[in-house]
Amino acid sequence: MGSFSRRALLMAGAGAGAGMLTACGSNTGRGGGGSGTRLSQWYHQYGEPGAEQAVQRYAAAYRKAHVSVQWRPGNYDQQTAAALLTDSGPDVFEVNGPTLDQIQGGQVLDLTELLAGVKDDFNPAVLTPKTYDGRVWGIPQVIDMQLLYYRRSLLADAGIEPPTTLDALVEAARKLTDGKVKGLFLGNDGGAGVLGGTPLYAAGLQLVTAEGKVGFDDPAAARTLGKLHRLYADKSLLLGAPSDWSDPAAFVQGLTAMQWSGLWALPQVRKELGDDFGVLPFPKDGDHGRPSVPVGAYAAAVSARGRHKEAAKEYVKWLWVERTDYQEDFALSYGFHIPARISLAKKAAKLRKGAAADAVRFATDHGYSQPLLWTPAGQTAYQDALSRIIGSGADPERELRAVVRAVADELDRVKKKS
Template sequence: MPGISDSTWDRRGVLRAAGGLAALGALSACGSNTGRGGGGSGTSIKQMYHAYGEPGTQQAARKFAKAYPKADVSVQWIPGEFEKKLFTALLSSDAPDVFEFHPQIHLAHEKQIVPLDDILKDVKDDFNQADLASHTIDGKIYGVRMIDDPQFLFYRKSMLKKAGLKPPETLDELIDAAEKLTTGKVKGLYLGQTLQALQSPLVWSTGADLLTPKHEIGYHTDEVVAALRKMRRLYAGNALLKGAPTDFWDPASFTQGLCAMQWCGMWAMPQILQAHGDDVGIMPWPSSGGPGGRPVVYNGGWSAFVSSKAKDVDAAKEFVKWLWIDQKEYQREWALDYGFHIPPRKSVAADADKLKSGLAAEGVKLFEEDGLFDDPAWTQSMITTLTDVMANAVRGDADPDAELDKADRKINRELRRIFG
């Protein structure tokens, strides 16, 4: 159940969503009758999910919808290009009433979503406060966090031991370890097909932020430039697994022995443990060095939002409250029975016995010590722009400082559009 956006999707297409009639047709083809609720009031609610990869997730979503007594809830299960199809739908007359996504400021500023302070007011203290902060825009809370999905570097303990290595604590040590762990058909490290999943952790690991508290560019520093150069050296070498059949969110490359280390999420932990047992460790993305360097656990996740175009906004909010605030057993099931995720509700997390021992407990500890959350002001177009930097300066051989200069111009335009 990946807790971040599928990095192989065309993010440029997201920004052209208003003209995406083909995508809208594909969305309609997904159907809206995959999980009818049991309500008899005549009220209908359309709920949109991205297609989670873990077996049982779609059936669970349909079960939750059917159990809701006050409306007929339909489940749209969207395979591939979820963001593009979601953004297209939000601009159409066929917008979902409730959907899952990540907190982004433009959705609130463009009045595509509604505040949910009223349904959260009595339980705010029971939520992870960092989750609430990441969903707070202009003093109002948009979205109810469903799951927290920390991401780590998974590694094979036996392989590191055989190579005489300890878990790397800096980017230089990680590159060195990846090179020493590369033997025959086994590569030292897998970071995904495009490296997009590492772009925020890489910036954070230097001590920089994507944006400053004043909503100014924070990522363009000498330390980030140096880190990009190191990543280029890694990519140009022989230690990085390339051309894997699936992206970073799928642990198949790691479980099948194609690599000694892989960046992946807590959601994959049960599969990884089943494949390798106790021969697995986890670590944060290591510090990129320098006085401000820090280890990073990126905290992805998914949240429930209510569309401003909902046929009945109050009914949609009531459904979100019922499912993601009132139904703790469903919240526990969603977080723990289909991969491992950290429940954002403190009271639900307190009963999450599966996360209290072994590798899962280590993951929770790293999440609490080194976890960093999305900034809602870091918008979809900014993500795309930094993805281009990674493509050109790491997967390609362009000068990273020049690429960041280009990014600055685009992102400053976006910042002026949002904040004036």
């Protein structure tokens, strides 16, 4: 899988950053089969073979307009952010968002009406961050998720049950560590880069509450994050692996007994290990904790500066609401992802057995997405603190006090723009 893929939104933190517009792609798409109205549609450059040809095929099948697909290499988030400020941008575009700035700035259209009668069939974990002020601004396409892989044989040989609490995970990682194998791999930085808010949700907390307040101003946050340092201090974590957490190589090569990675890794893990693995959500912590599964979804959005707004909305409804056959094809024929529609995820043949079925259940029951109000500034403050807590043993309470202040200020700033 190339560096630009559906998993990117789970690897890059929150939102698009500022910067220069990078190289734009050319129009490499076949036109849609319709005549008359001409629509342009943008996608980021997927690394999965066949994905580009698939979206061209979908567009060509549409009869009510001529849809021209563009495959956009480079920094796609920056490209679209810049293009939405001009009259030469796309009519329909894929977006890791839409972002709060795009919604508040009137750059995208309200798509709530497109989901009439089917809204409850979209996984709420990925639909909620596309919703602002009670209105839906992007239609989720497919779901990516992170989860914990474990070697059944290694745990069984050590007499260890698959961990369902954070304390059990810390203890299991310590017991599974020996001279050749580490107990757990959370990434080469010890987990600060990938875990994000996942441990907070496992403690029963949130990044941002439904009321727009800081969701982790609670002693439980410090207790939970402190346990991540225990993993580091116990030398239970694999560090310096040849590839990072998104690649299951360390796990399938036997360098670690457990690894945090993504659903996209499951076909490779199954090919290498057969049935000698299982998957789990991030385990709960504390009396009020719950299992935690980070999920994310690119969405289809419609530009407010397009010349054919209603036609663009009609096309989005056709492709991402009505054509469930295309939605399942896009999720599972060019990589391994979960359809955004709950009904499709439950009936898809590739997701009905074993670890894949477990993953769908985890995403449905325990999935969370970064909230719309979680801005890059808040993300950076939290991420830096988490890195110091895990790797340097910095005091979690002191670190989190500073983060709470920074995030509260950022939330006040954002809400004033509403």
